[in-house]
Amino acid sequence: MTISNYNFPTVIKYGAGAISLLPGILQDEGVKRPLIVTDRGLAKLPPTEKTRKLLEDAGLAVAVFSEIWGNPLVSQATAGGKVAREHKADAIIALGGGAALDVAKCVAVLLHHDGDLLEYEAFLKNPKPIDKDIPYIVAIPTTAGTGSEVGRSAVVSDDASHQKKIIFSGRLLAKRVLLDPELTVGLPPEVTAATGLDALTHCVESYLHASVHPMCDGIALEGVRIIAKHLPRAVEFAKKIKAGDASVLTNAEHIEARGMMLNAAMMGAVAFQKDLGVTHSCAHALSTVCDLHHGLANGIMIPYAMRFNSDVSNDKLAILAEVAGAKEKSAKGFIDWLVAFNTSLGIPKSLKEVGVKPEHIDPLIEAANADFCHQFNPKPVRPEDFRALFEEAIR
Numbered sequence: 001m002t003i004s005n006y007n008f009p010t011v012i013k014y015g016a017g018a019i020s021l022l023p024g025i026l027q028d029e030g031v032k033r034p035l036i037v038t039d040r041g042l043a044k045l046p047p048t049e050k051t052r053k054l055l056e057d058a059g060l061a062v063a064v065f066s067e068i069w070g071n072p073l074v075s076q077a078t079a080g081g082k083v084a085r086e087h088k089a090d091a092i093i094a095l096g097g098g099a100a101l102d103v104a105k106c107v108a109v110l111l112h113h114d115g116d117l118l119e120y121e122a123f124l125k126n127p128k129p130i131d132k133d134i135p136y137i138v139a140i141p142t143t144a145g146t147g148s149e150v151g152r153s154a155v156v157s158d159d160a161s162h163q164k165k166i167i168f169s170g171r172l173l174a175k176r177v178l179l180d181p182e183l184t185v186g187l188p189p190e191v192t193a194a195t196g197l198d199a200l201t202h203c204v205e206s207y208l209h210a211s212v213h214p215m216c217d218g219i220a221l222e223g224v225r226i227i228a229k230h231l232p233r234a235v236e237f238a239k240k241i242k243a244g245d246a247s248v249l250t251n252a253e254h255i256e257a258r259g260m261m262l263n264a265a266m267m268g269a270v271a272f273q274k275d276l277g278v279t280h281s282c283a284h285a286l287s288t289v290c291d292l293h294h295g296l297a298n299g300i301m302i303p304y305a306m307r308f309n310s311d312v313s314n315d316k317l318a319i320l321a322e323v324a325g326a327k328e329k330s331a332k333g334f335i336d337w338l339v340a341f342n343t344s345l346g347i348p349k350s351l352k353e354v355g356v357k358p359e360h361i362d363p364l365i366e367a368a369n370a371d372f373c374h375q376f377n378p379k380p381v382r383p384e385d386f387r388a389l390f391e392e393a394i395r
């Protein structure tokens with residue numbers, strides 16, 4: 001019998017206002033010089049200012065590194081590592097979406113580990129060990145998607161090749177996670193929808209994975225149930241804000257929808273310790289080749305990918321249909337639900353609508369085939385299968 005690995009994450013504080021716990025958490029640990037790692041966009045917005053002020057008011061010598069944008073790059077992590085060393089940081093406050101959280105983990109590595117970040121890359125034949133001090137990490141997500149706040153790995157792209165590289169160590173798990181829905185109420189509808197669909201894809205792909213992991217399966221199914229209920233609500237509230245209705249920012253139902261999406265995103269990431277599948281290989285390729293947003297790429301591809309999987313995952317897809325509240329409790333019912341769900345969230349049906357062109361298909365197949373996620377798909381994915389998937393999705 002194969003021995004399964006069950007890994008459950010760290011101490012998580014959930015609730016509106018959870019960010020206010022941060023100074024006390026750091027003081028209890030004897031932290032004096034925290035570095036906030038966030039992205040360029042967020043650096044100018046209230047969550048960063050609020051966090052900085054909380055720490056300054058508590059007498060901590062806080063600095064901010066915010067040179068992170070787009071799909072995260074090795075050079076961004078290297079620049080952050082330099083700032084962390086100059087500041088003599090003793091804690092990393094990872095604040096932001098998946099990119100900021102992933103770069104923050106790399107910054108935590110580079111603070112006390114010499115050399116180039118890619119020398120520590122997990123898939124090298126002989127990676128350098130991550131065996132020196134790792135500062136105290138607090139992760140505070142401001143999007144509900146990747147769930148990187150409870151992950152042990154960081155994904156960053158090589159600047160030249162744009163290939164995704166993985167830095168992995170159990171020691172990169174944040175010591176504390178603060179899930180504060182008030183930090184996510186300002187997300188625009190498009191970002192809310194795309195990041196939420198990333199979380200949905202994590203739940204679905206990890207549930208389909210063949211390994212024995214009843215705890216993760218339960219979490220994945222509940223994650224799908226939460227997303228089916230709360231993602232449309234969160235997007236509707238975001239649309240109202242976009243239309244100028246600022247009163248919605250503090251609406252209790254809005255905070256609830258955002259909070260449940262933060263939970264679901266975190267649950268998706270807990271579940272995908274089982275691994276992912278073909279949708280993620282397609283999405284990684286679409287980010288590498290066409291610079292497409294990861295969540296948007298997953299959202300567009302998941303109905304096609306589940307149709308591809310439906311012959312071997314028939315029973316599990318039928319259970320997902322039931323959990324999601326699909327009209328028909330079958331694999332087809334779940335796929336139809338995915339299509340309708342995407343439409344309701346304003347996600348395009350075709351890759352053509354997001355600028356993917358027929359000449360991208362060959363490089364997409366190459367990148368998807370080189371990605372590791374599809375090795376964990378419930379059925380093997382050959383290059384000709386990727387061709388069929390991309391050709392169907394681009395129509």
Ligand SMILES: [Zn+2]
Nearest residue numbers: 146198202294
């Ligand atoms: Zn993902």
